Amino acid sequence: MTERHFTRTGQGGDREVFEYALLRVVPRIERGECVNAGVIVYCRARSFLAALTHLDESRLLALDPRADLAGVRAALDAVEGVCAGGDSAGQAAADAPGPRFRWLVAPRSTIVQPGPVHTGLTADPAAETERLLDLLVR
Template sequence: MSDRHVYEYALLRVVPRIERGERVNAGVLVYCRHRSFVTARTHLDEARLLALDPAADLAGVRAALRAVEGVCAGGSAAGQAARDDAGRRFRWLIAPRSTIVQPGPVHTGLTADPAAEAERLLDLLVR
């Protein structure tokens, strides 16, 4: 029996000017149902974002990324989602929205360590 389990992930993208369609990857969401695990790892490359939009609201983007991390963490930081299980919090976070911080499409993989996978994906796709 394998110790690897299915996980799902989605990139968090910052889209400063929707009409231009440009974006910067700023984080990754990882969910593993078997482990009841959900996390967000973020990294905002401010210089890259400002290259796309010199007037970008950096403080607002950082706050939105922290809010996503809070929802994943659960507890009081999750606000209304505090009582939801990890899967419901993940599904809520990947729902399409028209804000500056948007989730990308969901992908799947296998992992024995979802937390380590989140770090690997952050390094591979964001940093």
């Protein structure tokens, strides 16, 4: 499969295609209830991959008073580490941002799950990551 690179020039300057997915905490998988707890953003044209997280403990505990907050935080921190690369990425450190993003957004049946991947256009992927966290999580 070949990835395509698109750039849109117009009002506001050059904008690049980016992809993003929400990180959801599903404390009781059998119930299917979730709390949005982060966002992963990938922009191939800029070799950008980042995750920002924010865990609203009170919302999570409302769904499951016995939720493992420390475990959830560790899982969210691990996603941020894989995105950041380097030593914090573990075995994924050798991978380029694209394969790391694809691995992170692969469907899984765990407490911290990625949502579907969406796309958009941005001139600033880092600012887009903050904007999406504010809009969809906080």
